[in-house]
Amino acid sequence: MSPESIALVFGCLLLLIGIVGGGLELKELKVPQVNWATRLVTLVAGIAFIGVGLKGQFAQKAALSQGVQASQQGVQASQQGVQASQQGVQASQQSLVEVPPAPPVKPVAGGTSSGRAHSDTLFFMTRQVTELDLQGKSNWELDVMRNEIHARYGRRFARADLQEYFDKQSWYTPRYEIGAFPSRLLSPLQERNAQFILEYQQRTHTK
Secondary structure, X not given: OOHHHHHHHHHHHHHHHHHHOOOEEEOOEXXXXXXXXXXXXXXXHHHHHHHHHHHHHHHHHHHHHHXXXXXXXXXXXXXXXXXXXXXXXXXXXXXXXXXXXXXXXXXXXXXXXXXXXXXXXXXXXXXXXXXXXXXXXXXXXXXXXXHXXXXXXXXXXXXXXXXXXXXXXXXXXXXXXXXXXXXXHOOHHHXXXXXXXXXXXXXXXXX
16 A cells, blocks of 8 residues: 555544544544544644645656656657658668669760860760761761660660670660660750761761
């Protein structure tokens, strides 16, 4: 039994003695008859002990309630931590989606009509191609330049000569089967350059 419960029981007993004036006999407990002064003191003491006992009971209930609330908050915090962990796992999985690597910096074909190397490497990948860039090149060189725009992203080729040529390049890593190359990998500039080179070939290298 807790001290608060003992104080509550003792206070009730004193309050009973103060009311009835003693003369009680409960099993081995005998309370003789007391006078009015003693009864008054007993009443006050009984009320005081009852107050102490009730206050302690209320304090215990409040502490228990706070403990339950703290436990619930801990459970909620744990659930939020699990959710945050799951979101982190999802973000990690999304980051694992394959992204095609940027084209290497060293070109295989390129140059100006005069044969001088461009100051910017892979010019047909990074800037707009002009006719000056294409003048003086053979049809094969133009084929290589135009198709290298796709080869840099891992495209395979139906033409055996082109496939054999790119297979020998150290930067070439075939990723996409013939007919399955996603054109969205090319930037608008790269798509424009490939079409420009093709149209130039049709004007200058066809009979």
